[in-house]
Every structure is written in C-alpha cells, then in structure tokens.
Amino acid sequence: MNPATHFLASWTLANAADLTFRDRALITLCGVVPDVDGLGIIVELATAGSTAPLNWYSRYHHVLCHNIGFGLLLALVILIFSVRRWTALLLAMSAFHFHLFCDLIGSRGPDGYQWPIPYLWPFSRQWQLAWQGQWAFNAWPNIVFTFVLLLVVLYLAWKRGRSPLEMISKKADAALTVKLKAKCGP
Numbered sequence: 001m002n003p004a005t006h007f008l009a010s011w012t013l014a015n016a017a018d019l020t021f022r023d024r025a026l027i028t029l030c031g032v033v034p035d036v037d038g039l040g041i042i043v044e045l046a047t048a049g050s051t052a053p054l055n056w057y058s059r060y061h062h063v064l065c066h067n068i069g070f071g072l073l074l075a076l077v078i079l080i081f082s083v084r085r086w087t088a089l090l091l092a093m094s095a096f097h098f099h100l101f102c103d104l105i106g107s108r109g110p111d112g113y114q115w116p117i118p119y120l121w122p123f124s125r126q127w128q129l130a131w132q133g134q135w136a137f138n139a140w141p142n143i144v145f146t147f148v149l150l151l152v153v154l155y156l157a158w159k160r161g162r163s164p165l166e167m168i169s170k171k172a173d174a175a176l177t178v179k180l181k182a183k184c185g186p
C-alpha cells in the first residue's frame with residue numbers, strides 16, 4: 001500500500017490510547033518507516049541506463065525494513081524514547097505489523113510481482129510471505145480503505161481536537177480542528 005495510507009492507519013492506531021504527542025509520533029513512524037527501503041528506486045532509476053546499474057529497489061524493497069530484525073530495532077527505539085513505554089511498544093509493533101499485513105494483501109506490482117516479505121530476515125530467509133489473493137497496489141480496496149481512514153481521521157480531529165497534521169504543522173492542525181468544530185458542532 002502507499003505510504004500515505006500507512007501513515008493514516010498508523011496515526012489512527014496511535015490514537016487508540018491516551019498518549020503524548022511524542023508517543024503518537026513514534027508509533028506513527030513505526031508504521032511508515034519500513035518503506036524507506038523503497039528509496040533505492042532513486043538510485044535504480046538514475047543508474048538504469050549505465051554500464052553498472054544498481055538495482056537497489058528491485059533488490060532491497062520489502063527486504064531491508066520489512067522484517068522482524070527491523071521490527072526489533074524499532075522496538076528498541078520505542079523503549080528508549082517513548083513516555084508510556086509498554087503501551088507505546090504494543091501500539092508501535094501493531095502499526096509495524098499492520099504495515100506488513102497491508103503490503104501482503106494489497107501491494108502487487110503492475111508486472112504481477114508480489115514483493116514477498118522475508119519476515120524472519122536477517123535471522124533466516126526461510127519465510128517469504130506472499131498471499132495468492134493479493135490485489136494490486138492501486139486497486140479499489142486500497143482506495144476505499146484510504147477513504148475510510150480519512151473519515152476516521154476527520155472524526156478524531158473533530159472529537160479530540162487533533163489530526164495527523166500535528167506531525168507536520170501544529171498551526172495547520174489547530175486550524176483544521178477549529179474549522180471542523182465550527183461546522184459540525186463542539
């Protein structure tokens with residue numbers, strides 16, 4: 001699924017408990033950051049026509065950061081930096097695994113490649129998780145899911161006075177919630 005959907009889903013999960021901004025940000029990060037292993041696409045595209053192409057996207061996307069080893073690293077970050085450690089850890093690991101689950105069910109490439117997830121990496125290459133029924137990256141269930149998440153996010157913004165915009169700009173976040181309360185009532 002695309003990073004925006006992962007972002008909305010993770011932020012929503014981060015609101016399942018009464019946490020500080022820092023904990024919500026850390027949990028949201030855990031649900032989004034696995035996709036940094038897709039940044040190799042820049043190098044892959046830049047070197048595509050050269051004599052020594054670097055296929056970093058094809059080789060490392062869904063490998064480097066979509067596995068239990070990376071999950072443990074994130075768990076460590078949460079334990080060190082979060083305020084409500086165990087609640088944050090539970091929600092962060094849920095966000096991380098929900099990311100993997102969403103990729104597993106809805107991230108088939110346009111060429112039909114399933115981008116299997118080597119869940120036990122780097123400890124073992126035994127499990128290459130893929131699901132036969134996986135739908136395409138841009139298929140309608142992903143669009144519907146993103147739309148539903150947007151509705152949930154708007155509801156939370158109205159009810160609790162905060163939205164995922166808090167990760168980008170506190171001012172924009174406050175402006176949105178004020179607008180929602182003016183439109184939909186206090």
Ligand SMILES: [Zn+2]
Binds near residue numbers: 034035066099103
């Ligand atoms: Zn991913």
